[in-house]
Amino acid sequence: MNDRLTKIKTFYKKHRRLPSYSEMLKLFNFSSKNAVFKIIQKFIESGFLKKEGSKLAPTSKFFSLPLVGLVKAGFPILAEENREYLTLDEYLIDDPQSAFLLKVSGDSLIGLGIFDGDIVIIERKKQATAGDIVLAQIDREWTLKILKKDGIRAYLESANPKYPPFYPRQELQIFGVVKAVIRKFN
Amino acid sequence: MNDRLTKIKTFYKKHRRLPSYSEMLKLFNFSSKNAVFKIIQKFIESGFLKKEGSKLAPTSKFFSLPLVGLVKAGFPILAEENREYLTLDEYLIDDPQSAFLLKVSGDSLIGLGIFDGDIVIIERKKQATAGDIVLAQIDREWTLKILKKDGIRAYLESANPKYPPFYPRQELQIFGVVKAVIRKFN
DNA sequence: AAGTATAGTAAACATTCGTTCACTTTGTCA
DNA sequence: TGACAAAGTGAACGAATGTTTACTATACTT
Structure with a gap:
């Protein structure tokens, strides 16, 4: 069957x-x-x-995994009718041409649940909104941080109280924006 | 070309x-x-x-995204030669038949970087090792927690100091093990 | 400028494709 | 038990597939 x-x-x-x-x-x-x-x-x-x-x-249903409901209070909804389906590739990646993966190193984003060893999906783009997690070059050094704006001035911030904000001495160039994180267990 | x-x-x-x-x-x-x-x-x-x-x-190269090196010290390695390629579906899911997705609710696993609204990939299985994050039924209530063993006795623990460990009054039945988390940023 | 590899055209080919028709077997339900 | 739907057989069909061969135009090299 x-x-x-x-x-x-x-x-x-x-x-x-x-x-x-x-x-x-x-x-x-x-x-x-x-x-x-x-x-x-x-x-x-x-x-x-x-x-x-x-x-x-x-079809996408062919590939997709059932997405079941919330675990809180009671049974996760597994009934056929209520199922939503999700294809990981399609869910995570809008434009495969401009996307790439980056293995994170360091603990500067732990506040956002991005740990050392995690993989982030980055979409290449030069522009970003304040609050975005960006892959950027600040004074010739590459880093993964949160983009903030102080009036017109842009700077980078960590999601870890251990680190101070980074104000660019000369230049701050954005290379891409983090669209998603994935972490595999053992 | x-x-x-x-x-x-x-x-x-x-x-x-x-x-x-x-x-x-x-x-x-x-x-x-x-x-x-x-x-x-x-x-x-x-x-x-x-x-x-x-x-x-x-081939898998057809689908895959370039996985670039670490961001720390200097430039992320983008050179063609050093590229590793990764297909998300293949990377994240071993057995599509037994896997499903679950939308997480609650903050009991924040210590592991699993937040409210995140999606976890679960593989159906009845057995798990201590330390695994499991989807389990404890005294008829469903929950997502860390499996621990106290001698022979199994219990569940949160990754949030706010919550105490859960010792099953009657039964603890494991339904699946969390293999990965994914989180999309707006 | 001559020589040569590269990129594309055109036509013909056997093979395999998915579809259809008519028929048989199996299972189910009243 | 009989009737009827569902599941599978077998053969035949046109259309589309990927491949091959021979030839032409374009671009690159030294």
């Missing part, structure tokens, strides 16, 4: 593409392509796959 | 599949499929795409 979809997902994970009908024949141990055809129709109806002309492609 | 690859990536992002040669014809404004054929060869050689038989598929 449903483990047909699992087989397709497994194939996809391994090959990074959907299997063709002939390949699904083997996957499902069928001997007629028509059987595959019908099954695919079901997956299309249930929203896991889609078709453009006769080209098969996965 | 390179923006051919960008076009393919854009197509992929929109359709969740690679374009066929005929579709690339239009993408690149070519009029011979052979031109496409040659270009695809290049992408295969440079490791962005791969072929199984005559089936084209993206």
